[in-house]
Amino acid sequence: MPLLAITVLGHDRPGIIAETTGALADLGLNLEDSTMTLLRGHFAMTLITQGEADAATVEESLAGLTMDGTLSVAVREVPPEPMPSRTASYVLSVHGADRAGIVSSVTSVVAAVGGNITDLSTRLVGDLYVLTAEVDLPAGTDDEALAESLRRTADGLGVTATLSPLDSDDL
Numbered sequence: 001m002p003l004l005a006i007t008v009l010g011h012d013r014p015g016i017i018a019e020t021t022g023a024l025a026d027l028g029l030n031l032e033d034s035t036m037t038l039l040r041g042h043f044a045m046t047l048i049t050q051g052e053a054d055a056a057t058v059e060e061s062l063a064g065l066t067m068d069g070t071l072s073v074a075v076r077e078v079p080p081e082p083m084p085s086r087t088a089s090y091v092l093s094v095h096g097a098d099r100a101g102i103v104s105s106v107t108s109v110v111a112a113v114g115g116n117i118t119d120l121s122t123r124l125v126g127d128l129y130v131l132t133a134e135v136d137l138p139a140g141t142d143d144e145a146l147a148e149s150l151r152r153t154a155d156g157l158g159v160t161a162t163l164s165p166l167d168s169d170d171l
Contacts, residue, residue, distance in 0.1 A: 003032070004049045004058055005078045010071035012043040020045065023061045027053040037121070043071070048078065087116075087136040089166040090143065092150065094131035096159025098124055102131060106161060109153050113146050114138045129159070134166060 008020055017036060024031065029051035036045040053061075055075045062073045094106055107117055110133075119134040137143060147163040154161035 001050050001052060002054065002077045003080055004029070004051075004053075004055055005076050006045075006047045006049060006058065006062070007074045008043065008045045008062075008065060008071060010043055012038055012041055013070070016043055016065070016071070017045065019065060020047075020062065023064075024049055024058070027051060027058060027061055029053055029058070035119075087138055088141065088143070089118075090135045090137060091164050091166050092131070092133040092135050092161065093164070094129075094154060094159050094161045096129060096154070096157070097127055098129040099157065102129060102157055102159060105153050105157055106131070106150060107133075109146070109149050110135055112149075113141050115141070115146070135163070 006020075006024070008016060021031065024047070029049040031047055032050050033048040034046065036043075038044075049058075055077050059073065059075045062075070065071045065073055092106065092110065094102060096102075103120075103122065107120075110117060115138070116136045117133050118136055120131070121133075122129065122131045124130075137146070143163065143165075150161040150163055
């Protein structure tokens with residue numbers, strides 16, 4: 001059975017999630033993974049589904065969402081991915097005055113040690129910029145050295161950064 005990646009983007013309104021997931025359930029698709037958020041009044045959702053329906057059928061089923069022109073829907077088949085090897089999970093938190101380059105700078109430090117960002121959100125509240133990311137690190141990574149490198153990078157940006165282990169109970 002194919003895996004499908006479905007994205008729904010556009011102006012927020014009540015009912016988008018219910019309408020989308022209802023149409024997918026009617027097609028017999030199982031939601032395997034999803035993320036949904038609001039970005040300054042704009043709705044963004046990505047879902048990974050599995051079932052018998054193909055991408056064209058799903059897109060046709062979701063066409064009603066796009067009728068008024070405020071939402072766009074894209075559907076594409078994605079290959080199954082092997083389960084990742086066991087890694088250590090962490091939460092990266094960054095706070096401080098807003099400025100360009102925060103995300104690219106701190107995520108580059110994580111990437112340099114082979115770390116993978118598995119979830120990331122940012123918010124600007126007044127002048128305060130807040131970044132929260134879930135990070136998977138390869139086995140054997142020196143997390144203290146990484147935390148220190150992140151602190152130095154953050155200091156250079158005028159923000160603070162902390163790296164904390166993510167308790168598996170939090171997942």
